[in-house]
Amino acid sequence: MGLRNVKADAHSSAAVVDSIRRTITTAKNGIEALAAHLATDAAFAQGLVDAIALIGDGRGRVVVSGVGKSGHIARKIAATMASTGTSAYFVHPTEASHGDLGMITAEDVLILLSWSGETAELANMLTYAKRFKVPVVSITCNRDSTLARNSEIALVLPKVQEACPHGLAPTTSAMLQLAVGDALAMALLERRGFSAEDFKTFHPGGKLGAQLRLVHELAHVAEQVPLLAVGRPMSEAVIEMSAKGFGVVGIVDEKGVLTGVITDGDLRRHMAGNLLSQPVEEVMSRNPRVVHGDVLASAAMEFMEEHKITVLFLVDDAGSPVGILHIHDLLRAGVA
Structure with missing residues (x-):
């Protein structure tokens, strides 16, 4: 009985490692696809350049939003931008429909995330943006989607395989959204000449704050x-x-x-x-x-x-x- 259990455990461990390997390989393939997309899709590359100019030249803040996994990624993008010199915050689409739209001004830039580009909860934010002329940058994989068609700048990502074996749980797609958000944040950081001393101002606590002390x-x-x-x-x-x-x-x-x-x-x-x-x-x-x-x-x-x-x-x-x-x-x- 003990030997059979050991063999079963060994088989289970091998299966787990295989599963993890497939996920990591799928993620790697997704990043490689995004890098190739940047190199070959002129519209995507120009869209990134235009987004940096729009945000960098703007007088307002960056408002990032999304639903579900895209919402979690949107929060991370807003947090990264805020900590690297770009004034940004996250607004949940549902809360926006119940009063938080008042936080968004015509001087702001909206970054809206939806892999399909058809997320119903973003409709009110798009309507508001059109009414008050708030520029929208979208991150989606569907060029013909409602979101992309109603954006000043549509950053259309390549369609990639999800790591989920059922193709349902956002995994690789969420990673690509995050990669593009990080890329925007870092390009804005470099555009502003954001220094390590500036970084310290926003990170005074913890080990990072200690490392940034002079x-x-x-x-x-x-x-x-x-x-x-x-x-x-x-x-x-x-x-x-x-x-x-x-x-x-x-x-x-x-x-x-x-x-x-x-x-x-x-x-x-x-x-x-x-x-x-x-x-x-x-x-x-x-x-x-x-x-x-x-x-x-x-x-x-x-x-x-x-x-x-x-x-x-x-x-x-x-x-x-x-x-x-x-x-x-x-x-x-x-x-x-």
């Missing part, structure tokens, strides 16, 4: 920075390293420029009877790795990991140290 926001400054001038004895360097607790001390020249650093490793390499009486420049490692304060925390973390170091000095444009950053500061901030 180095100077996390660094230790002023009296916390362990520094000594060239010519000072190593005895003072050891005291400074111990007092500041970073396991390193920066050495500055007569102009205040960071010219080297002394680490615990340098102490071990130069261990001798006269170590404490030697001048710091005889022991320091020259050309230390540094960072500027306007670098992203995530980039600083990657730099530290790449060079297997735990501490970075922050320098200004002249090369003078203005702060120090320990990898523990990044970890505490949630960057990793």
Whole structure:
């Protein structure tokens, strides 16, 4: 009995893997079909360009809507646009018919999603758009549909096979709608020159917010920075390293420029009877790795990991140290 169960489980596992493989393959084929469609359908490509111009030049907001799975995709598109510099929000078609149409103005742009292009719940939104001259961008697969024919810009997607074995559950089709929505959002982001600093404004919380913080926001400054001038004895360097607790001390020249650093490793390499009486420049490692304060925390973390170091000095444009950053500061901030 136990052996038969094991064999049954093995057969069941293989069937599950085959099912998953079919779904992923179907999804891949759908994306490839969309890429080919962009390359070969001039009207589709021009429609995307026109949509970007319409939204980018507009003075209002982007209102995205759809029903069912298209509605879920519409919510995601609106959220992606809103987080990347394009003012956008989702309106449910049913709620729109019960008062929320008043949220939409003539300066806005409507993006309506319907795979068939015949979703009845969108009718009132189309009527309203025509009455108040609100431009409509549709995402559908039916060029001759009611939705496409009543849109200023119809983004007609290629008809693809659904991953659902019955061809009913929106799967590949929903993925293509999402891909086009993401493409619009990213093109608008690039058109506006939306920067990582701008992105941080909309994502202040969580790990993403931490990664988008700048180095100077996390660094230790002023009296916390362990520094000594060239010519000072190593005895003072050891005291400074111990007092500041970073396991390193920066050495500055007569102009205040960071010219080297002394680490615990340098102490071990130069261990001798006269170590404490030697001048710091005889022991320091020259050309230390540094960072500027306007670098992203995530980039600083990657730099530290790449060079297997735990501490970075922050320098200004002249090369003078203005702060120090320990990898523990990044970890505490949630960057990793």
